[in-house]
Amino acid sequence: MFLDISQLGVHYAGRSKPAVDGVSFSLQAGEIGVLIGPSGCGKTTLLRAVAGLERANAGSITLARDVVSSATLHVPAESRRIGMVFQDYALFPHLDAAHNVAFGLTHLTHAQREQRVSEVLELVGLGNVHKRFPHELSGGQQQRVALARALAPQPRLLLLDEPFSNLDVDLRERLAHEVRGILKAAGATALFVTHDQLEAFAIGDRIGVMHQGQLHQWDEAYALYHRPATRFVADFIGHGVFAQAHIEQRGDGVVVHTALGDLTDMLECPLPGAYVDGLCDVLLRADDIVHDDSAPVKAQILRKAFRGSEFLYTLKLQTGETVMAHVPSHHNHALGEWIGIRAAVDHVVTFPREPNAAPAAASV
Structure with missing residues (x-):
């Protein structure tokens, strides 16, 4: 398994119950996983734990056979080679698209940076926006620039935290299909958080339904709908x-x-x-x-x-x-x-x- 999460627990000080409680699932290299569930169910906390932004209190997170989190070990976020795409895209307004994408490529020469920026902008279907600033782009274009920036350093794992939540409803599902195609073309392994089932069904190879910090089922969309493992999954899906x-x-x-x-x-x-x-x-x-x-x-x-x-x-x-x-x-x-x-x-x-x-x- 490329990403393996085993009995993961994350507990915030002052709270009686864990935010993430005994969660286990895995992703193969090149797979796209999605976590869905109601607000406060722990899905974003779990994503942040994978990123290294939250410490594990129990269990472990293994990435490409390297343990990066456990109750006694915490590899810093900057050492995990993980890319992130946030809800608000976090693009730098004073930089054009090309310089936004190049931001994490300081280890490359100028020529290598230019080549990599062109590669990933072409990959996301934006080969003609190099010199355009974020305010000159549509919401969907900004989202794809943010995706290109996350993919540019060739991370081992890509994390996406409700990346379509600021977009129109009609655009979300279409962009989810487009992003799936981009991630598959890049051969990326990705973990995606959303509260929208149509987005989850459109983008995910495997989908996990969370409730009150626990993972109720990790499965394909068809099984979640037709063979729900718990009453909560049956009630939540469809x-x-x-x-x-x-x-x-x-x-x-x-x-x-x-x-x-x-x-x-x-x-x-x-x-x-x-x-x-x-x-x-x-x-x-x-x-x-x-x-x-x-x-x-x-x-x-x-x-x-x-x-x-x-x-x-x-x-x-x-x-x-x-x-x-x-x-x-x-x-x-x-x-x-x-x-x-x-x-x-x-x-x-x-x-x-x-x-x-x-x-x-x-x-x-």
Whole structure:
């Protein structure tokens, strides 16, 4: 592994709980990892610990087989050969793009610096902005200059702390795809922090979901969405709700009884004995619910959000439970209307039932 983090703990003085608590994950050379989670979950603290800006109180950080952090060892940030891209880009306003990029290349000759600056500006698609100052560049161009500056010294690892947070929403996902292409072309290994799931999905090979200092799952985007390891990951990623269910052994198979009917794709789910009396909660994503007027189950439209090609409906079942559904936007039903729905669940995901807990809608 190129970057290996093992049982890492970071504890700030005066706080009762660690900011980072027993976190372990790894990155192969050339991989892009992303940390996501709600504000205050510890993702930026973890990034700063990797950079050498925070000390580890427990566990270790290994970079290219060199231990750079542990409870007894702390390699200074300037000795780790790590590049960083910050939220505010931190470009020098009095320097043009070329001199911003050249800032960390003082160890090279003048000719070598000019060549390297031209290489990385071409790499980020800005080969014609050498003499332009930051205020003459768009937000996306400034971001790419900052990326070029971080890549110029050829760091062993690149860290990016919410680099798109100051950009328009429409630009973020597009730039995330562009930055992924740039990092892959450079052969860079990178660790990225964001709170935006679409950014994470667009840029990451591996994504980690953090909550209250702990890493709940480190996986590919598909697995986070369809095979969440914990209830928090299931709730945090995508749109969905938890509905009450009952798992029953039926012959050689297992059936999950829900208010929307029986679910039978149980290959990856716990057996009934995993839950008291087989009672559990099942995760129902918005794309698990199909609008079907001929379906026997009816639901009332509580809310609707227009998304262009589709609506996101929030629906109330006759049992009182709510579900969410993506419905093509030409199905423009009125609030309060009852429509037919059915479940089409390819990945049945269950969790222990939370007593007296109302079904909780997940958010993006």
